[in-house]
Amino acid sequence: MDLLDLKIFKQLYIQCNISAVSRFLYLSQPTISYRLNKLQQELNITLYAYDGEYHFTPQGKVFYEYCERILRDHDELVTRLEGMNDFTVNLSTVATYLYLEPIYKLLHEKGLFPRIHTCRSDEAIRNIIDHQADVAIVGGVNMELPRHIDVIPLKDERIVLVYHQSLSHDIRKIPLVIDQKDSGIHAVVLNYLEQFEQVNIVAEMGTTADRLALINHEPLGLFINETYLKDIQDRYPHIVISDTYQIHRNILLLAGESSRYGDIIHTLIEKLNNLSPSH
Structure with missing residues (x-):
């Protein structure tokens, strides 16, 4: 069993059509069928039945959940390894107006490559939750946040x-x-x-x-x-x-508790909190 097997089963579960999986993954249908059969033999369980339509067993449904989780974690790992010197900041419009220049200067001084994106507040928050940004700065939060997100007030x-x-x-x-x-x-x-x-x-x-x-x-x-x-x-x-x-x-700063840039984020918070009122 490898990542390709997980991708095949995930797409089969989502699309319930082996032809669609073949087109999506650029694999032949015989290859997909072979790998699915081999996967079930290796696990020694039945993941689905087929009678003209796909019917997933309880084990198949659990296996899909783990496929989704493993593939998501794999993609996150690759993204982080590819961008170890990148620091991604999502800013709402007002946060861009207030903080763009000092954020850029600080990150540049620290030898990081700043990726600063102005977007809607809800998008900025969602990107923090989904680990697509290191920091988000927004004017208030109107959604429930998971426990692993730190929320730090910057200014009234x-x-x-x-x-x-x-x-x-x-x-x-x-x-x-x-x-x-x-x-x-x-x-x-x-x-x-x-x-x-x-x-x-x-x-x-x-x-x-x-x-x-x-x-x-x-x-x-x-x-x-x-x-x-x-x-x-x-x-x-x-x-x-x-x-x-x-x-x-x-105005709130959001960051993941386990961020690899904890020290940088702490320094950033100090710098933004010490800006002059007229900034």
């Missing part, structure tokens, strides 16, 4: 309502444009709005810059990260910043 962040100057300062009377569902603050804003008896959400759309340009001309409002506030007075003269409707949340 405000999410602030801004709106066109023609509107009254009453959130119930402000037509709101909110972030798309895959953004980091979508769920945060919706949870905050639940406290008000009546709000009027009129659209869900694109980037922060696009939304700000829209409400600079239209009677609308939206919630934005405080990191964008310093640009508003100069670039968007018709937008008012609310000092009442604000949400507070933490």
Whole structure:
């Protein structure tokens, strides 16, 4: 039994079609049949029955689970060995704005090859869970995390309502444009709005810059990260910043407890926590 046998059985379990397995693995059907029969003889168990359709035995179902686990661990091992000097960081949009430069500088100084990817918060978190990134920095977590993930607060962040100057300062009377569902603050804003008896959400759309340009001309409002506030007075003269409707949340760093870069991650946390407030 070797890795190819595991790959063959995994694909047979998933696709239930030997022709599809043959095409997927670029193997002849006789080769696949031979290796499956030999595998069952070696294990001395029946993994499946075939009567025009494949029916997997309880032993076959357990064997599939272990095939999946072993092949996943093998792929992870190969990836790690191939990239021992790589350090992969996933950043949400606001984390990129805050931390891209200091992260790059630190990793470069440590002799690592930084792979820094800006993505949605949920994607960044999922990549940490799936061991596809060494560090993720996001604005809050809206999913259950496994125990092996460390979560370290870096800084407190405000999410602030801004709106066109023609509107009254009453959130119930402000037509709101909110972030798309895959953004980091979508769920945060919706949870905050639940406290008000009546709000009027009129659209869900694109980037922060696009939304700000829209409400600079239209009677609308939206919630934005405080990191964008310093640009508003100069670039968007018709937008008012609310000092009442604000949400507070933490910018969080996520890393696996068993990361091979524990010392680097500790140094990175110290550096990011010691950045000046104006950074």
